[in-house]
Amino acid sequence: MTHATSFPAKTIAITGGARGIGYQTAKELTERGHRVAIGDIDEARIKKAADELGISVVGHLDVTHPDSFRAFLDMVEEQLGPLDVLVNNAGIMPTGHAHEEDDAVTRRQVEINLLGVIFGTKLALQRMLPRRAGHIINTASLAGELPVPGLATYCATKFAVIGFTEAARQEYRKSGIQLSTVRPTFTNTELVAGTAGAKGLRNAEPEEIARATAELIEHPRPFVRVTRLAGGMVAAMKFVPGRVASALGSVLGTDSVFLDDVDMVARQTYLDRIRNN
Template identity: 30%
Template sequence: MKLKGKVVFVTGASAGLGKKICYEAAKQGAIVVACARRIDELTKVKQTCAALSKQEAFCYQLDVSNPTQVDQVLEAISLEVGPIDVLVNNAGFGIFEDFVAFDFEKTRQMFEVNVLGLMYITQKIAAQMVQAQKGSIINIASIAGKIATPKTAVYSATKFAVLGFSNALRLELKPYGVSVTTVNPGPMETNFFTTADPSGNYVNGVKPFLSSPEVLAKKIVRTMHKPKREINQPKIMNAAAKAYTLFPSVGDYLASGILNKK
């Protein structure tokens, strides 16, 4: 029970990786605060977390792209739960389409959720952590923030932004005892692709690379009491990302060929 008594705040917690992170944190005794837009699913997550942790869990309906709602939820958490020890910025979505035909309203929405919403919540909670001289921030980015492939121009741009933001923030907050970890998942067995690729072509193409959200959630929760700089999953895509950086021409060839399954 290494997280016993620690308040763990997770966005995008109603399904997929976010839900699994909540469960793994609860197993280690954390006081889980689950947030997402779907309150009906959140209530189920809250109940399961309470059963796993043997203590109270909390849930709040939250659209991270709405600053007013973020302020209201954070105020409620402050009054009803207490200071946040661990922030997990998991909320986000993607759409895989050719950029020249991309609806720019979707571009705006994706940046508001994946980047601006993440940054706004982080600023509010990081200020509290700096004052307390402790805390952990975990930002869920993507391997797409390291390897850009066709039809991910907008999504990759948001995740490149999360990576750059996290890397700078890590250096800023280190002197105050606050850690920042970036998580870069490849394709996972979640409902992410219901929105990203309704045709199912991408999922079918990357089945050999699909990873388990349960396995990644366990790795993420371990960093809550033993911080590390990055988590990359699966290993083969992490190796590809390194090769992409070292050999950009080869990287472009792979990204437009072998790694392009959309």
């Protein structure tokens, strides 16, 4: 269990806080003594999460609609004070062959994973810029640096999140606002249900991503990769010839883990939920 740190308490809003990485991040930050609010489109689950975590500021949030996002942040500031940190965490990850992906599923990924991040970043900037202080953390992925077969649209959104955040970071570098990305490897949440992961590489646990996010808040930098091994491999792969990278993908199984090797029965509950919300 973590404990309160010596860092000043901050007002922190987390999107997609009902489960997975968002839930664990809220838990980590609450235990460190920060003032935390969580939002999610799943109203029943977000209320239960708030009860479990002892969080009093909780609300319905559809990140794809700016008005919903604005209302959520208004509520956070009314109840907890000026927003210090926004963690844009909400995201979905369908798998499968690109040519078979339903258009509605494609659109949903772009709306949640990318537009939600852009909307949230803009709204947070509007609040933070007059104070010349604040931190926006956008949850990306190592799949936003290294393409993965079976995740074409997901990779596209995460590549875009990294590009957007890096450009905005440069744009506002003299403003007093920090912008960062967290780049997890595949993490043991519902997003990877029914998949086995890469051979020889363990998936991250959501608690690891939560700790990395908390440390990024307390010691700001442009980005953090999690896990260290997976992050190091992704960084190194940028200097490897394409044919070698493809061969390594075959050895690790990443060329099929989100395609032919997926257990669709085990994955169905997750797929039903993201299609219906």
